[in-house]
Amino acid sequence: MEYVIIGFLWLSILLYLVLGGADFGAGIIELFSRGDNRHRTRKTAYKAIGPIWEANHMWLIIAVVILFVGFPLIYSTMSIYLHIPLVVMLLGITARGTAFVFRNYDAVVDDMQVVYNRIYLYSSFITPLFLGIIAGTAISGRINPDANRFFEAYVFVWLNWFSVAIGLFTVALCGFLASIYLIGEAVDDFDRQIFTRKAVKWNVVAVGCGALVFTAAWVDDIPLIKWVLGNRVGLTAVLAASVSLIILWISVRKGHSMLPRILAGFQASMILLAVSYVHFPDFLIMKNGQHLSLFKHQAPDATMTALGWALIIGSIFILPSLYYLYYSFQKDGFVEDAEH
Amino acid sequence: MNDFLAARSQMALSLGFHIIYACIGMVMPFFMAVSHFRWLKTKDEHHKNIAKAWSKGVAIFFATGAVSGTILSFELGLLWPKFMQYAGPIFGMPFSLEGTAFFIEAIALGFFLYGWDRLNPVFHWFTGVVVGISGLTSGILVVAANSWMNSPAGFDYVNGQYINIDPIKAMFNQAWFSEALHMTLAAFASTGFAVAGVHALMIVRKRNVHFHREAFKIAAGFAAVAAILQPLAGDIAAKSVAKRQPAKLAAMEAYFKTQPASPLVIGGIPDEKQKKVNYGLEIPSLLSFLVYDNFHEPVKGLDQIPEQDQPPVAITHYSFQVMVGFGMFMMLVGVLYLVAVWFKKHWLEKDWLLKLFIIAIPTGFIAVEAGWMVTEIGRQPWIINGIMRTADAVTPMPGIAYSFYLFTAIYFSLSIVVVFLLYRQIRMVPQLYDKQPKNLQLSHS
Numbered sequence: 001m002e003y004v005i006i007g008f009l010w011l012s013i014l015l016y017l018v019l020g021g022a023d024f025g026a027g028i029i030e031l032f033s034r035g036d037n038r039h040r041t042r043k044t045a046y047k048a049i050g051p052i053w054e055a056n057h058m059w060l061i062i063a064v065v066i067l068f069v070g071f072p073l074i075y076s077t078m079s080i081y082l083h084i085p086l087v088v089m090l091l092g093i094t095a096r097g098t099a100f101v102f103r104n105y106d107a108v109v110d111d112m113q114v115v116y117n118r119i120y121l122y123s124s125f126i127t128p129l130f131l132g133i134i135a136g137t138a139i140s141g142r143i144n145p146d147a148n149r150f151f152e153a154y155v156f157v158w159l160n161w162f163s164v165a166i167g168l169f170t171v172a173l174c175g176f177l178a179s180i181y182l183i184g185e186a187v188d189d190f191d192r193q194i195f196t197r198k199a200v201k202w203n204v205v206a207v208g209c210g211a212l213v214f215t216a217a218w219v220d221d222i223p224l225i226k227w228v229l230g231n232r233v234g235l236t237a238v239l240a241a242s243v244s245l246i247i248l249w250i251s252v253r254k255g256h257s258m259l260p261r262i263l264a265g266f267q268a269s270m271i272l273l274a275v276s277y278v279h280f281p282d283f284l285i286m287k288n289g290q291h292l293s294l295f296k297h298q299a300p301d302a303t304m305t306a307l308g309w310a311l312i313i314g315s316i317f318i319l320p321s322l323y324y325l326y327y328s329f330q331k332d333g334f335v336e337d338a339e340h
Numbered sequence: 341m342n343d344f345l346a347a348r349s350q351m352a353l354s355l356g357f358h359i360i361y362a363c364i365g366m367v368m369p370f371f372m373a374v375s376h377f378r379w380l381k382t383k384d385e386h387h388k389n390i391a392k393a394w395s396k397g398v399a400i401f402f403a404t405g406a407v408s409g410t411i412l413s414f415e416l417g418l419l420w421p422k423f424m425q426y427a428g429p430i431f432g433m434p435f436s437l438e439g440t441a442f443f444i445e446a447i448a449l450g451f452f453l454y455g456w457d458r459l460n461p462v463f464h465w466f467t468g469v470v471v472g473i474s475g476l477t478s479g480i481l482v483v484a485a486n487s488w489m490n491s492p493a494g495f496d497y498v499n500g501q502y503i504n505i506d507p508i509k510a511m512f513n514q515a516w517f518s519e520a521l522h523m524t525l526a527a528f529a530s531t532g533f534a535v536a537g538v539h540a541l542m543i544v545r546k547r548n549v550h551f552h553r554e555a556f557k558i559a560a561g562f563a564a565v566a567a568i569l570q571p572l573a574g575d576i577a578a579k580s581v582a583k584r585q586p587a588k589l590a591a592m593e594a595y596f597k598t599q600p601a602s603p604l605v606i607g608g609i610p611d612e613k614q615k616k617v618n619y620g621l622e623i624p625s626l627l628s629f630l631v632y633d634n635f636h637e638p639v640k641g642l643d644q645i646p647e648q649d650q651p652p653v654a655i656t657h658y659s660f661q662v663m664v665g666f667g668m669f670m671m672l673v674g675v676l677y678l679v680a681v682w683f684k685k686h687w688l689e690k691d692w693l694l695k696l697f698i699i700a701i702p703t704g705f706i707a708v709e710a711g712w713m714v715t716e717i718g719r720q721p722w723i724i725n726g727i728m729r730t731a732d733a734v735t736p737m738p739g740i741a742y743s744f745y746l747f748t749a750i751y752f753s754l755s756i757v758v759v760f761l762l763y764r765q766i767r768m769v770p771q772l773y774d775k776q777p778k779n780l781q782l783s784h785s
Contacts, residue, residue: 055450057406058443064413065439068424069432076425079417083737090414091750094407098754101403105396108764154737299429299505306507307436314440321447329454 001308006281006294008311009066014272016059018177018265021170023056025178027096027124028171029198037194042117044185044195045178046104055322057097069307073297074283078134081143085130085158092127095119125171132170136163139275140222141285162224165209165216172206173268180248180264184257196252203245227278234274241270344731346740347419350747352716354412357751359712360705361405361758366479367531367562368398369472374558376465389773390555391468392456394535396765398471399453404758406446408751419740423723423733426502427488430495433507434484441481445474479527480520487515490715491584492724514584518577519715525566525573526711529670530704532563537701538766540694551774560697561681563704564674570667575630581718582631585725586640587650588718593627594620594657598641602627607661610654615642617657651720655713663710666703673700 026045033041068075079086099120106112137143137158147153179199186192217224228234248263282291298304341349372394379387413435417424448470455464488494494510495502536559542552582589589595594610594617595602604627608620625635632639642650673696680687687693723730734740 055443055446057410058439058446061410061413061442062439065432065435068413068417068428069436070429072425072428075417075428076421079414079421079424080735080737083418083735083743086414086418087743087746090411091746093410094750094754097403097407097410098757101400102757102761105399106761106764108768150738299432302505303429303432303507306433310433310436310440314437314443317440318443318447321444325447325450328451328459 001304002295002298004308005066005070005298005304005311008315009063009070009294010272010276012059012062012066014269016057016063017173017272018268019056020059021128021174021268022177022181024096024124024128024171025174025176025202026182027121028128028175029178029182029202031121031125032175033198040191040194041182041198044182044187044191055325057093060093066307066311070299070304071283071292071294071297072299074292074294077143077145077284077292078138081145081154081157082134082137084154085133085137089127089130089134092123092130096123096127099123128170128174129167132167133158133163135170136166138284139279140220141287143284144287145290146288160220161216162213162220162222165213169206169209169213172202172209173271175202176206177264177268178202180252180260183252184261192255199252228274231278233277237270237274237277241267241274244270341741341744343738343740344734346744347734348730350740350744351415351419352713353744353748353751354408354415355712355716356709357755358405358408358412359708361401361408362479363527363705363708364531364534365398365401365405366472366475367527368394368401368535369468369475370528371532371535371558371562372398373465373468373472375555376468378554380461380465386551386554386774390551390558393765393769393773394555395453395468397762399449400758400761402445402449402475404754406442408754409442411747418743419735420723420730420733421735423728426728427724430492430502430505430507430510431485431488433511434481438478438481441474441477445471445478448474476524476527480524483520483523484511484513484516486715487519488513489723490519490581490588490719490725491515492727497727515580518573518580522570522573522577522711525570526704526708528562528566529570529674530708532559532561532566533670533673533697533700533704534702535559536563537697537699540697541701542766542769544691544694544698548769548774551769556697560677563670563700564677567667567670567674568678571671574664574667579631582639585719587642587645588656588714589631590640590642590645591651591653591656591718592660592714593639594653595627595639596642596653598638598644600628600638601625601636602631602639602641604630605657608657610657612653649721651718656718659710659713659717663707663714666707666710670700670703670707673697 026041030038030041030045064075067078096119099116103113103116103120106116140160140162142157142160142163144153144157176199179195179202183192183195183199186195214224228238244263244266248260248267251259251263279285279291281294281296283294284292286292299307372391375387375394376391378384379391448467451459451467452464452471455467458464459467488510491513492510493513494506494508496504536556539552539556539559543549543556578589578592581592594605594608596610596615596617601624603622603624605617605620605622608617610617627639628637629635631637642653676687676693676696680693719725721729721731723733
């Protein structure tokens with residue numbers, strides 16, 4: 001059963017990265033667009049994510065619940081040492097979720113819209129930045145239960161070049177995912193060109209941030225290259241991601257909508273696989289070498305069995321209806337003039 | 341402010357706001373579905389527009405409820421990591437099921453909000469019903485986690501170790517049924533009165549009277565029935581508390597000294613040093629009767645609880661009195677409303693009845709907050725009743741006071757915006773949901 005649960009944990013992190021990431025990305029690319037371009041992005045993005053954005057963010061809840069029920073020591077250790085970035089991330093989630101809804105459900109359209117919008121855009125940037133920082137810290141091996149000074153124990157753990165670079169890379173990845181997603185939502189050729197240009201831009205930014213991550217790892221003495229490329233799975237994942245990137249751009253040029261999305265999601269999963277595989281089954285890398293493992297630090301058997309069944313039964317309910325939701329709103333013109 | 345107090349305050353603040361968002365978010369879909377059903381049956385556009393107007397409220401509260409719930413799922417660990425480390429695997433079962441229910445709610449809400457005039461009408465209506473049912477299920481499941489803290493089950497605690505863990509047994513703990521029943525009715529009563537009161541206000545002010553009257557009927561019906569059933573659920577809950585947590589019951593009743601034919605104290609100012617209640621109204625034997633159904637069996641008083649295991653008495657007692665007082669008031673309004681519906685139809689036209697509902701707008705939520713204060717403060721000093729002390733569960737990270745100030749600012753600004761949005765929704769009813777036909781306006785002028 002532990003494999004089922006670990007599988008679900010990995011899947012919910014991945015789906016949150018891909019679906020939630022595309023959702024954050026819509027805000028990020030709007031933030032970095034200007035004028036009419038920005039307005040166009042907003043309209044298309046709203047049309048694309050309006051009905052499904054709540055569902056996209058449920059994956060985070062699922063991942064958290066799996067952690068605190070199945071791997072309580074991992075959850076509580078992260079809660080203690082990553083308290084500050086978790087709080088910032090929560091602020092971002094709160095501000096973003098409410099501002100998005102307020103922006104679309106305010107009965108009166110006036111200056112308040114500008115306020116909601118600004119909050120929405122900035123929090124779209126901050127939330128994935130800190131999600132990335134948290135993820136970066138989990139694998140960087142900086143968490144130090146033996147530290148006894150405040151900054152050492154609770155701040156410099158995550159405030160370092162490597163974690164921040166991972167945060168920026170996450171932001172860029174979100175922008176890339178969203179722009180690839182939006183290419184398929186374009187209503188005419190002109191729109192398509194705009195979003196394709198954005199996708200190229202974000203692809204470049206993502207690659208740049210990726211290079212930044214490796215540089216930061218080198219500065220912070222983290223053997224990232226060895227971790228990612230030093231084993232067959234990591235190497236294969238990186239190669240697969242690179243090859244799929246080439247196919248992705250050929251397919252965009254040919255005018256496909258769905259294939260590029262699938263490939264972009266595939267790339268995100270390969271990146272996640274490459275970074276998570278090397279430490280597996282360790283989930284939280286500790287400075288003192290007492291890493292927290294998904295095998296060694298799991299809940300008692302009875303809990304794991306119950307949790308596994310809850311996830312299996314839950315997914316029988318969730319996945320088909322989720323698919324039907326995506327399918328329904330993919331049909332042309334479905335949300336064209338949805339009331340808001 | 342020390343870290344422990346700050347952590348407790350932040351938790352109380354978060355739960356205090358979340359419970360209001362959650363109540364409205366889980367009950368309003370039912371109102372919406374009833375109105376939607378009436379539209380499907382009668383084809384009267386008013387009902388459709390009411391359902392639409394309410395669905396905007398549902399969307400706003402679902403989003404705020406979802407984010408405040410997300411905050412809580414992290415806060416449990418951020419503030420009480422020791423508690424989660426041990427309790428997570430034991431009481432996590434309802435949370436993992438709740439994840440599913442919540443997910444289904446989000447999916448169904450997506451369909452409902454964007455499905456107007458696009459989906460098959462019956463399927464569209466059904467998605468609205470699913471929003472309500474899954475929301476309610478989530479609520480009941482989360483209460484199971486709280487009831488486990490009051491009535492720990494599904495493990496053996498031996499030499500500081502939690503062994504023989506059985507998450508299913510933990511979920512079906514003794515307190516679950518009574519707490520969930522009490523909370524469900526509370527959600528219906530508080531949301532029902534708040535919604536009915538707002539529509540009553542608009543009727544009294546003669547704005548879109550027909551629209552608001554139809555809306556009022558639905559909300560007031562739910563509110564009245566829930567408020568009348570609530571004292572019964574309260575009685576079941578109190579009997580269960582007396583059996584499992586005598587200290588909490590004694591604090592609720594400010595009942596210091598064990599005595600046969602235990603009296604019930606109404607009101608009064610508990611003096612925790614002198615261990616007595618000043619200025620309270622004492623009704624002989626009533627407490628014995630309420631707890632044991634006879635007039636002489638002694639109820640366990642605070643004198644039989646070790647000093648270090650006693651909850652704060654005064655605040656628990658006050659909260660309890662506030663909850664019961666407002667509960668009684670709502671029950672009375674509920675009875676009057678049902679009498680009006682069944683026997684005295686002309687009352688429904690009277691302003692006094694509507695004005696009672698306007699007064700009742702906040703009462704349900706005040707009672708809900710007071711009730712949660714009774715549950716949570718009355719359980720102190722324990723976080724897991726009789727097993728783990730709250731003070732032992734708190735995070736080692738210093739400086740929680742700043743976090744508390746930050747979250748206070750967030751919740752208050754969030755609530756101000758929500759109220760502002762609702763105000764704008766209500767003000768826009770004539771333009772958005774209840775347009776007067778042009779020729780009608782002309783014929784009047």
